[in-house]
Amino acid sequence: MSELRRSLASRRIAVCVGPGGVGKTTVAAALALGRALEGGRALVCTIDPARRLANALGLTALGNVRSRIPAARLAQAGLSPPGQLFAMMLDVKRTWDDLVARHAPDPARRDRILGNRLYQQMSAALAGSQEYMAMEKLYELANGDEHDLIVLDTPPTAHALDFLDAPSRILDFLGNDAARTLLAPALGAGRLGLKLAQLSGGYAAKALARFTGQQVLLDLGEFLQSFQGMYQGFKERAAAVRALLSRPEVGFVLVTSPSPLSVSETLAFERRLLAEEMPLAGLVVNRLSEDLWPGPAPLPGPAELSRELAAAGIASDDTAGEASMAARLSATLAAHQALVAAERRALSPLFSGVHLPCAMVPRLESDIHDLSGLAKVVAAL
Amino acid sequence: MAHPTLLDRHLVFVTGKGGTGKSTVSAALAVLAARAGRRVLLCEVNAPQGRAGPLLAGQPGDGALAELYPGVHALNVHPGEAMSEYGRMVLRFRAVYHAVFENRLVRYFLRVIPSLAELVVLGKILHEARSTRPGGGPRWDLVLVDAPSTGHAVQLLRVPSALVDAVPAGPLRHDAEWMERLLVDAVRTAVVLVTLPEEMAVNEVIELDAQVRGVLGMARAELFVNALSPSAFAPEEGLSLTRAAAAPFPLGPAARAAELALLRAEAGRRQLARARSALDLPTTLIPLFPSAEWGKAQVEQVAEAIAAGWAEEGR
Numbered sequence: 001m002s003e004l005r006r007s008l009a010s011r012r013i014a015v016c017v018g019p020g021g022v023g024k025t026t027v028a029a030a031l032a033l034g035r036a037l038e039g040g041r042a043l044v045c046t047i048d049p050a051r052r053l054a055n056a057l058g059l060t061a062l063g064n065v066r067s068r069i070p071a072a073r074l075a076q077a078g079l080s081p082p083g084q085l086f087a088m089m090l091d092v093k094r095t096w097d098d099l100v101a102r103h104a105p106d107p108a109r110r111d112r113i114l115g116n117r118l119y120q121q122m123s124a125a126l127a128g129s130q131e132y133m134a135m136e137k138l139y140e141l142a143n144g145d146e147h148d149l150i151v152l153d154t155p156p157t158a159h160a161l162d163f164l165d166a167p168s169r170i171l172d173f174l175g176n177d178a179a180r181t182l183l184a185p186a187l188g189a190g191r192l193g194l195k196l197a198q199l200s201g202g203y204a205a206k207a208l209a210r211f212t213g214q215q216v217l218l219d220l221g222e223f224l225q226s227f228q229g230m231y232q233g234f235k236e237r238a239a240a241v242r243a244l245l246s247r248p249e250v251g252f253v254l255v256t257s258p259s260p261l262s263v264s265e266t267l268a269f270e271r272r273l274l275a276e277e278m279p280l281a282g283l284v285v286n287r288l289s290e291d292l293w294p295g296p297a298p299l300p301g302p303a304e305l306s307r308e309l310a311a312a313g314i315a316s317d318d319t320a321g322e323a324s325m326a327a328r329l330s331a332t333l334a335a336h337q338a339l340v341a342a343e344r345r346a347l348s349p350l351f352s353g354v355h356l357p358c359a360m361v362p363r364l365e366s367d368i369h370d371l372s373g374l375a376k377v378v379a380a381l
Numbered sequence: 382m383a384h385p386t387l388l389d390r391h392l393v394f395v396t397g398k399g400g401t402g403k404s405t406v407s408a409a410l411a412v413l414a415a416r417a418g419r420r421v422l423l424c425e426v427n428a429p430q431g432r433a434g435p436l437l438a439g440q441p442g443d444g445a446l447a448e449l450y451p452g453v454h455a456l457n458v459h460p461g462e463a464m465s466e467y468g469r470m471v472l473r474f475r476a477v478y479h480a481v482f483e484n485r486l487v488r489y490f491l492r493v494i495p496s497l498a499e500l501v502v503l504g505k506i507l508h509e510a511r512s513t514r515p516g517g518g519p520r521w522d523l524v525l526v527d528a529p530s531t532g533h534a535v536q537l538l539r540v541p542s543a544l545v546d547a548v549p550a551g552p553l554r555h556d557a558e559w560m561e562r563l564l565v566d567a568v569r570t571a572v573v574l575v576t577l578p579e580e581m582a583v584n585e586v587i588e589l590d591a592q593v594r595g596v597l598g599m600a601r602a603e604l605f606v607n608a609l610s611p612s613a614f615a616p617e618e619g620l621s622l623t624r625a626a627a628a629p630f631p632l633g634p635a636a637r638a639a640e641l642a643l644l645r646a647e648a649g650r651r652q653l654a655r656a657r658s659a660l661d662l663p664t665t666l667i668p669l670f671p672s673a674e675w676g677k678a679q680v681e682q683v684a685e686a687i688a689a690g691w692a693e694e695g696r
Contacts, residue, residue, distance in 0.1 A: 020530050021400010021582075121543060216548055257400070260675055261432065290641075292634040300631035308632035314621050325621070328613040329635040336638035339671040365644040 002381055003357035004253070004282035005034060011251040011281060013142055013244075014151045017273070018255035019265040023286040027255045027361070028153035029057060029087070030377035036083040037378065040148035043086040043141065047134040047154060057087055057371065064091035069371075077371035086147070095133040096123035103233040113226045118219050131166040132238075139241045164276055167238040174227050174234055251281025256350065258288055258343035263350050270354055282357040284381070285347065289363055291340050292333065299334050302327040386663065386696065387602045388414045390571050391519065392510045392563065394526045394599075396534040397575035398585045402607040402683075404432035405675065406575050406667070407527035409684040411437070415452030416684075419522035423455040424506050426529060426537070431457040433527040439676045450677070454521075456509070460498040463505040499540045500557065507560050510569075531589045538564060538597050564599055571602035576656060578606050578649035587659045604662040605687070606653055608669040612646030614639050665690040 008014055008031065016028040025046055032044035043066055057069055066088040074081060097114060104110035113119050123129060134152065141150050227234075244250065252273055256266040273280055293299060300308075306326035361380040364373065387393065387410070395407045404425070411423040411433075425433050425444075434455035435441045442449070444457025510524040528534045541564060544557035564570055572593050576586040586604070593599050614622065622643065625636030657664055667686050672679055 019399065021398060021577075216551060216553060219549075259400075261404075262400070265428075292638050297631075300635060305632060305635055308628065309625065312625060312628045312632060314625050325618070329625075329632075329639055332613055332642050333635040333638040335671070336641065342671050365641060365648065 002359040004284065004359040005381055007281045007357040008149070008251055008253070010249075012147070012149060012249040013138070014149065014251050014253050014281065015138075015245075016151065016153050016253045016255050017269055019257075019262045019269075022255050022257040022262050023361075024255045025153045026374065026377060027253070027284050027286060027381075028151045030374050030381055031253070032087075032149060032151045033079075033081070033085055033371070033374055034378045034381055035149040036081040036085040037079065039082040041084045041086070041146060042149040042151065043088065043147045044151045044153065045088050045090060045134075045137065045141065047090040047092075047130055047152070054087075054089065057374070063089065064094045074371060077375060079371060079375055083148075090130070090134055090137055092130045092133045093123050095137055096129070099133075099136060099234075100230075103230040105229060109226060109230075113223070116219070116223045116226065118216075118223045129166070129170065132170050135167060135241045135245075136237070139237070139244055142244055164272070164278075167241060171231075171235055171238050174224070174231055246277055246279065248279060250279055252278050253282050253284060254280070254354070254356070255284045255286060257286050258346050260346045263346055266350060267353055280356055282359065283350075283354060284359050284361060285350075286361045287363040288360050289336065289340050289343055291337075293337050293340075299337060300330060302330045305329050387571070387573065388417055388419060388523060390523065390569060390602065391521075392507070392524045392526070392570040393573055393602065394528045394534070394538065394571075395573045395575060396528040396531065396589065397605075398577070398582045398589075399530040401575045401577045401582055402605075402667075403530070403575050404436060404527050405680060405683055406573070406605050406607065406687075407525055408433040408436045408680045409687055410573070411453045411455075411523075411525050412450060412680060412684040413688060414523045414525070415450060419452065420520070421453045422509055422521040422524045423449075423453055423527065424458055424509070424524060425455070425527040426458050426502055426506075427527060429457075429459070431455075436675060436680050437677055458502050458505050460502050463501040464498065467501045467504060499537050500544065500553075500560075503537060503540060503560060504556060507563050510563065531585055535589070535592050535596060538599065542597075564597070567600035571600045572597075573603050573605065574601060574660070574662070575605045575607055578609055578652040578656075580652055583652045583656045583659075586656060590660050590662075601660075601662055604656065604660055604664045605667060606656060606664060607667045609649050609653070609666050610642060610645040610669050612639075612642045614643045616643070616647065619643055663694070663696065665694075 014028075014031055016024050016031070018024050028046065029044050032042040035042035045066075066086045069085040069087060071080075074085070100113050100119075101110050104113065131154075134154070138150065138152055141147065254266055254270055256262045270280070302324065303326070306324065309326055309329075359381045361377055364376055393410070395403050395410070397403050404427075407423060407425075411421045414421045423433055423437070425431050429444075430441050431444050434444065434449055434457060437453060437455065438447075438449040442455075442457075444459065446454055446456045449455045506524065506526055509521060512520045514520050529537060541557040541561040545554060545561055548554045548557065574586050574590060574593075576582045590601065593601055619640070622636050622640045625632055626640050627633065628636065653664075653666070665687055667683055667690070670679060670682055
């Protein structure tokens, strides 16, 4: 077991974060599969808008409800975990609707909110909405005791920062007192058609209406008013989610790849998580090329390899010069080792700056599109 | 060399799965367009510090509009600044703008009205795309956008049409309408897709392509398949390589490297074929350039590879 798996053994929630394209989803799924192979009940949950997790698990689709990966499917991949593996993909709109339904005091209020144009727009498309709902879902799952490990996959860094900020931003939206105070009395009196300028009597509101049109503001006012009385419930829950994230049973796992861009973004992310006092559990470097020529010995030239080929009794076609097998072998090994060296240089700022339990996952020569591929990643973790 | 279908457009969005090289391809296309005599604006929206711009400049910049390469201006569009600029445009006078923006309530509304931040970011870009020079004629021949990855790009680009559906008549809707018209204008505007020759990336680009056509209704110009691994070995040599890989140092490691290169190249070819048959788009291949540093030299290398690919296909 690697340092990383040991670090995660004591945690119940792992949140995978990192730049795009480094294989975060695969690593998240592998961490869950690893726990299932150790006998645990593990769940992996992705919020990525692209459907990668289903792909990696060999499922055609995943929904907002967790589904168990059937034992038969695992057996096909040569896996017979003593534990259980579950997966789900977050449906942002559904999670919002569930949240509204839970907090609404009565069905009429629920329906009024669910039917509001701005609500529909917001729940599907408001930036950060996805991340907020991921945290909400995580909280719901974490409060159950059906899982020994819940692994959350997140969108790439530019947006992953959002999942720390989104709840407060959206709560600010739902609970802004100034806005409600301004809009609610007029709305409550049923004077929806009231001129916005009259509402505040101020220049600011008139100017604002030039941006958005008056009706948009009135829609928003109606929406905010529907939320009246529900806000406290939302706020308490968001605070609980935030508190959950800094508990020691949670561990953030930084996932990166050996490219300069991924490394610098990973470093920025680590600084941010430290500043927020989030518990970091480890680092995964994914898709590392294998070092085939360790040590200081010079790389073999064509002549040397040509002799070796002959000694091994391998017929090498063999034209002389650049096209000969020996020459191509020599060039290919040199190119491979150049890649290894480039990756090592790219990673050096990470290793000098970040001291976390680490796992290195070699680049596998086939895509991780099924469970047996995923099992290879588990082995490396 | 000029590329009639891509570089002759006025507005091009580059998108694809995270980590496929969108920023590099965007920067390389900007270089090619500039070399063909176009005045290019390269816009990015992804990272506060920028990606494509610093690649061309060789150093991180402040994201302000600057000529980072002969003929290429770059601009990092931040939601906050785009909002202020939009505000000044609508309100016309700086003094009025301050009076309004210092109002706490106004700031609140601007921040929370659904999708307004995305709308002003996109609005800033589209405004640049249709701005004109003092003497007449467009200010930029080509506005290239290093767009967010798959799902987030679709979210950004569908903001105008979503607002047209959700928002009643008014200034916001008026802006959403002209923006939507420009986005779906197949003569001026197109989406460029970038993928790696890997199964997951290809799955994602196929799905993205369907959304660009179905959800966004935008034209697609071209598919770039990035980081194709070359192999100096033919599939028939695989057996010899496997035998040689079992040999000790130094033949073993050399043969293993060759085996890996062959496997990767074959897998790449399979995925390339899948992408080609699923997307039915002009496809340009970019070889893998292993490097520990990415900067102007590497972008130029990629630009040359793209130009060579275009020349080969007679485009």
